[in-house]
Amino acid sequence: xxxxxxxxxxxxxxxxxxxxxxxxxxxxxxxxxxxxxxxxxxxxxxxxxxxxxxxxxxxxxxxxxxxxxxxxxxxxxxxxxxxxxxxxxxxxxxxxxxxxxxxxxxxxxxxxxxxxxxxxxxxxxxxxxxxxxxxxxxxxxxx
Numbered sequence: 001x002x003x004x005x006x007x008x009x010x011x012x013x014x015x016x017x018x019x020x021x022x023x024x025x026x027x028x029x030x031x032x033x034x035x036x037x038x039x040x041x042x043x044x045x046x047x048x049x050x051x052x053x054x055x056x057x058x059x060x061x062x063x064x065x066x067x068x069x070x071x072x073x074x075x076x077x078x079x080x081x082x083x084x085x086x087x088x089x090x091x092x093x094x095x096x097x098x099x100x101x102x103x104x105x106x107x108x109x110x111x112x113x114x115x116x117x118x119x120x121x122x123x124x125x126x127x128x129x130x131x132x133x134x135x136x137x138x139x140x141x142x143x
């Protein structure tokens with residue numbers, strides 16, 4: 001089967017592959033995050049505990065794990081991948097707005113910093129790509 005725009009030789013579409021990849025990365029980040037934060041002070045703000053440049057706490061890790069599992073579960077089909085893309089776009093768009101307001105506040109239950117905000121808006125944009133990327137169906141002339 002030859003690859004066509006929006007489809008790959010594996011039979012998966014680009015939105016499905018992106019959804020699976022982002023799901024796997026977010027799941028991994030959530031799991032690794034617990035090695036940094038441990039399991040105490042789940043909702044602590046301004047933790048000073050970073051994974052690379054991104055400040056995290058236990059609840060932040062849980063959110064990453066849930067986002068990752070959703071990506072792995074939904075991105076097995078094109079319709080599911082598109083749904084996951086919209087979830088990323090809306091959810092991380094909201095997380096970006098939350099971060100603009102919450103950074104440095106005592107009530108910031110996700111312990112957001114500026115690097116998180118950049119990642120959140122970038123993830124929202126990737127979600128739009130997953131949701132809206134055109135996919136052309138291959139025509140099999142052998143039938």
